[in-house]
Amino acid sequence: MFIATLLTNPETPILDRAAVESLRNAWGGGDAVWLNPGVAAEFAVPTMPQNLWEVWQGLQGLRIDLCLQPSLNRRKRLLIADMDSTMIQQECIDELADEAGVGAYVAGITARAMNGELDFEAALRERVSLLRDLSAETITSVIRDRITLMPGGPALLATMRANGAYAALVSGGFTAFTAQIATTLGFDENRANTLLIEGGKLTGHVADPILGKQAKLDALLDITARLGITPEDAMAVGDGANDLAMLHRAGAGVALHAKPSVAAQCDLRINHGDLTALLYLQGYSIDAFAA
DSSP states (O other): OEEEEEEOOTTSOOOOHHHHHHHHHHHTOOOOEEEETTTEEEEEESSOOTTHHHHHHHHHTTTOEEEEEESTTOSOSEEEEOOTTTTBSSOHHHHHHHHTTOHHHHHHHHHHHHTTSSOHHHHHHHHHHTTTTOBTHHHHHHHHHTOOBOTTHHHHHHHHHHTTOEEEEEEEEEHHHHHHHHHHHTOSEEEEEOEEEETTEEEEEEOSSOOOHHHHHHHHHHHHHHHTOOGGGEEEEEOSGGGHHHHHHSSEEEEESOOHHHHTTOSEEESSSOTTHHHHHTTOOGGGOOO
16 A cells, blocks of 8 residues: 655645545545645555656646655654755855855855765865865854755654654764754754864865765664664655665655756655655644644
8 A cells, every 4th residue: 555645835835625636536546635735635545556757747847746655654763864955955065165255166066966976075075175264153154144944844853753753964064064953953963074173264174084975874774773773764855966875775765855866766756845745744734743
């Protein structure tokens, strides 16, 4: 048995009953359950529909996301999340680079690295080298003035933790940012790369080893083993090529507003919804969201 979830951006609640019932009837599904009127609904289907991706593509044009997943073990006991362009709306290194006067150049490298066109470690070292001599105090001002949370993040963390889940923020970015974001959102732990600082300025180097694709997968395996659960009990979310290994290994790997080449490799793709989509995918209705 599978669960089909249809959802859209909560700021534009355009999901209507006709769309849900039409698909339910076409696929021979069970009764539709509305998780949030106008925003999210689900129904059970007996088998995986052969025209899933054709239907998915058509709904994308209507700004509606469609996800199918097994009905068993939907409520996850671990959330493991990327930070940049996932839990926050920016790429931290791009914001620092903008302060250093090399924003456009670094942003171009970031985009290519996240799309899988460049080696992540080499691209990170190159970008960090361009931050040499930037005041360390810039990190504080960037967090304060430039960084904004991805919509739905506070509800996602509060609800999963209220229901006993553990939460880990695992980023290819920097600990100076993950520590703050983890505290703000309520993550239990955070892992990232460390920018090296001397004399109050960035040295242009990052501490070894680099936390990249393999380290994110290792974090998933390490944390699940420590908690006495399996990777199938985890929900992972990210947007870049360096997230793919953990997205593929987790029981539910969600590509959130991901680069096209990344989304194409994932079964659960959220292009229109916000982070509350991860709650709807687990069957939470809006009245079950924690404050």
